[in-house]
Amino acid sequence: MKSPSSTISTRDRLIVALDFPTQARALALVSVLSDSVSTYKIGLQLYTAEGPGIVRAVAATGAKIFLDLKLHDIPNTVARAVAAAGELGVRMLTVHLSGGRAMLEAAVEARSPNLSLLGVTVLTSATPETLSETGVNFGIEEQVLRLAELGRKSGIDGLITSPHEVRILRERLGDQMKLFTPGVRPSWAEANDQKRFTTPNEALQSGADYLVIGRPITADPDPRAAVERLLGEIAD
Ligand code: C5P
Numbered sequence: 001m002k003s004p005s006s007t008i009s010t011r012d013r014l015i016v017a018l019d020f021p022t023q024a025r026a027l028a029l030v031s032v033l034s035d036s037v038s039t040y041k042i043g044l045q046l047y048t049a050e051g052p053g054i055v056r057a058v059a060a061t062g063a064k065i066f067l068d069l070k071l072h073d074i075p076n077t078v079a080r081a082v083a084a085a086g087e088l089g090v091r092m093l094t095v096h097l098s099g100g101r102a103m104l105e106a107a108v109e110a111r112s113p114n115l116s117l118l119g120v121t122v123l124t125s126a127t128p129e130t131l132s133e134t135g136v137n138f139g140i141e142e143q144v145l146r147l148a149e150l151g152r153k154s155g156i157d158g159l160i161t162s163p164h165e166v167r168i169l170r171e172r173l174g175d176q177m178k179l180f181t182p183g184v185r186p187s188w189a190e191a192n193d194q195k196r197f198t199t200p201n202e203a204l205q206s207g208a209d210y211l212v213i214g215r216p217i218t219a220d221p222d223p224r225a226a227v228e229r230l231l232g233e234i235a236d
Contacts, residue, residue, distance in 0.1 A: 008209060010235045014227070015066055015180070017041040017214030023050045023057060029223060030061055036227045039091070041212055043068040055088050064091040066212075070120050072096035075106035086112030092180075094118045094160060097147035104154035118158045118180060119151035121165075124196070141165065145172060152177060163198035163206065170207030182212040186230055189216035200234050 016033065018026040018040050026046055030037075040063050046054055047069065055065050067090040071078050078095065085093045095107050097119040107117055121144040122131070128140065136143055144165050149172075151159060158178035161169055166179055185197040192215050200211050213230070220226035 010231055012038050013210050015039045015041050015210055015212045016217055017212055019214050020046055023054050030058055032224050039064040041066040041068050052088055059089045066092040068094050070094045070096055072099045075103045078103050079106040079110035082107045082110040086115045092116045092118055094120055096120050097151045101154050108155035116157040118160055119156040120160050121147040124162045163203040166206040166208045178209045180210045181208040184211050184213055
């Protein structure tokens with residue numbers, strides 16, 4: 001199934017994960033890629049090391065920021081964190097859908113107009129044992145669909161999904177939610193620790209709107225050429 005969001009430009013479909021230990025290394029890559037990449041993901045490692053200054057610094061280059069903090073706390077605390085992210089200028093922020101409806105609705109209520117909330121269903125590192133040891137007695141796919149539906153009913157804007165769940169989520173949700181897919185590898189890149197990856201085009205053909213890609217770009221000796229190659233593949 002082709003993504004219904006064909007109005008998204010090829011360039012905007014790519015989100016580069018800035019999985020670096022320091023601001024200096026992250027900004028060095030952003031300056032190399034600034035002509036070709038519109039959006040960067042800042043995750044727990046870089047945010048914990050550098051704080052909100054890293055968001056301001058990358059946003060100051062004109063880029064959009066996807067802040068991947070996977071919030072999961074009491075509704076009031078999550079709502080305040082969402083509001084703070086909006087004030088920082090963050091454009092996309094992740095929350096754990098397993099936080100439940102009250103937490104999700106509080107997050108939605110607190111979001112500023114430019115901020116999209118993205119729900120995390122079941123982490124791809126989870127196994128059936130992970131679910132059962134935390135008291136969830138459903139299979140992974142059933143739990144993913146349950147949480148996705150909870151996110152939709154709570155007003156969440158999009159979902160983070162493995163490339164293998166994109167198709168079923170797109171079929172269930174129609175075009176109501178944007179789907180963001182990590183675990184993507186172009187044929188010419190190393191797999192690294194990603195085990196069940198697909199190519200960028202397979203993910204898009206299955207219904208993904210956005211691709212989150214790190215090491216195939218960040219670990220390439222010529223990251224700019226890697227981005228151009230990837231964008232060329234997607235455009236084709
Ligand atoms: O370097 P790589 O392309 O594997 O990076 C993918 C990014 O997406 C990383 O920031 C990783 O934490 C994130 N991610 C993932 N798989 C998930 C959820 C997030 O790889 N299921």
